[in-house]
Amino acid sequence: MERIEHHASFGGWQDVYRHESSTLGCTMNFAVYLPPQAARAGARLPVLYWLSGLTCTEQNFITKAGAQRHAAEHGIVVVAPDTSPRGEEVPDAEGYDLGKGAGFYVNATESPWAHRYRIYDYVVDELPALVEAHFPVSDARAVSGHSMGGHGALTIALRNPGRYRSVSAFSPIVAPSQVPWGEKAFAAYLGPDREAWKAWDATELVKSAPEKLPLLIDQGADDEFLDLQLRPQLLQAAAEAAGHPLTLRLRPGYDHSYYFIASFIDEHIAHHARALLA
Numbered sequence: 001m002e003r004i005e006h007h008a009s010f011g012g013w014q015d016v017y018r019h020e021s022s023t024l025g026c027t028m029n030f031a032v033y034l035p036p037q038a039a040r041a042g043a044r045l046p047v048l049y050w051l052s053g054l055t056c057t058e059q060n061f062i063t064k065a066g067a068q069r070h071a072a073e074h075g076i077v078v079v080a081p082d083t084s085p086r087g088e089e090v091p092d093a094e095g096y097d098l099g100k101g102a103g104f105y106v107n108a109t110e111s112p113w114a115h116r117y118r119i120y121d122y123v124v125d126e127l128p129a130l131v132e133a134h135f136p137v138s139d140a141r142a143v144s145g146h147s148m149g150g151h152g153a154l155t156i157a158l159r160n161p162g163r164y165r166s167v168s169a170f171s172p173i174v175a176p177s178q179v180p181w182g183e184k185a186f187a188a189y190l191g192p193d194r195e196a197w198k199a200w201d202a203t204e205l206v207k208s209a210p211e212k213l214p215l216l217i218d219q220g221a222d223d224e225f226l227d228l229q230l231r232p233q234l235l236q237a238a239a240e241a242a243g244h245p246l247t248l249r250l251r252p253g254y255d256h257s258y259y260f261i262a263s264f265i266d267e268h269i270a271h272h273a274r275a276l277l278a
Contacts, residue, residue, distance in 0.1 A: 005031075012037075014031065016058060021122060021126060023125070026089065028081070030058055030080065031061070031079065033067070034136075047141050048142045048144060049081075051083075051146075058082050066262045074269060103117055106189055109191060128141065146169070146261055151202065154235075155205060158205040165276055171230055173230060207242050212244055217235075218260075219232050
C-alpha cells in the first residue's frame with residue numbers, strides 16, 4: 001500500500017492510497033480522511049464509508065463535499081473508494097453508465113465483467129479489512145453515498161445486517177431494476193434474469209430486511225434525474241408496507257450536483273455520529 005496524496009485538513013489529514021486489489025485484480029485508489037483525534041495514543045475511531053456515483057473516482061467527494069470539517073468535529077474517519085476497477089486490462093463500454101466509473105456496487109456474473117467487476121466484495125470485505133489493519137479505526141462502521149453510490153450504500157447495508165450502525169444516501173437510485181440506468185447495468189453485469197436483480201435492489205431488499213436499520217435519504221426536488229432514474233417514492237412505498245423506518249427529505253430547489261451534497265453533508269455526518277459514537 002502506497003500513500004500518493006497527503007494534505008493537512010481541519011487539524012487532520014486527507015490522504016489517498018494506492019494498492020493492489022486481490023478482489024478486482026488491478027491497482028485501486030482509495031481516500032482516507034483521518035481527523036485530529038486519530039493522532040491520540042491508542043485511538044480507535046469509527047469509520048464512515050462513502051460511495052460515489054457514476055463517472056466518479058475517489059476524488060469527487062474529498063474535493064467537493066466539504067466533509068472534512070464535520071468529520072473532524074465528530075472524530076470520524078471517512079473512507080472513499082473508487083467506483084470501479086481501473087486499468088488497461090479492465091473491460092469497458094461506450095458511454096458513462098457502464099464499465100469504468102460505473103461498477104454499480106454489485107458482483108458481476110456475466111462475461112466479460114465477472115472477473116473484475118466485484119465492487120460489492122471490494123467495498124464490503126477487502127477494503128474494510130485493509131483499513132482496519134492499517135489505520136487507527138474500530139469496527140464501528142457506517143455507509144453513505146450519492147446516486148449510484150446511494151444505491152450501493154442502501155443495498156450494502158440491507159444485505160449485511162449488523163455490519164453497519166447507520167446508513168444514508170443522497171439522490172440514490174433506489175429501484176435499479178425499474179429505471180434505465182439500473183436496467184442497462186444489471187442486464188450487462190448480472191444477465192437477463194430479473195429475479196437475480198432483486199438481490200441488488202434496495203426497493204426489493206427492504207421488503208424482507210431482517211434488520212430495521214433506519215434509512216436516511218435526501219433528494220433534491222429539482223434533480224434532473226428524479227422522475228426517470230431515481231424515483232424515491234418506490235422505496236418509500238416499499239418501506240411503508242414493510243414497516244421499515246425511512247426518513248425521505250425532498251429538498252426544494254436542489255439538483256443532483258455536489259452543491260446539494262455539500263449543503264447537507266453536515267446533517268448526514270451528524271446522523272452517523274449519533275449511531276457510531278453511542
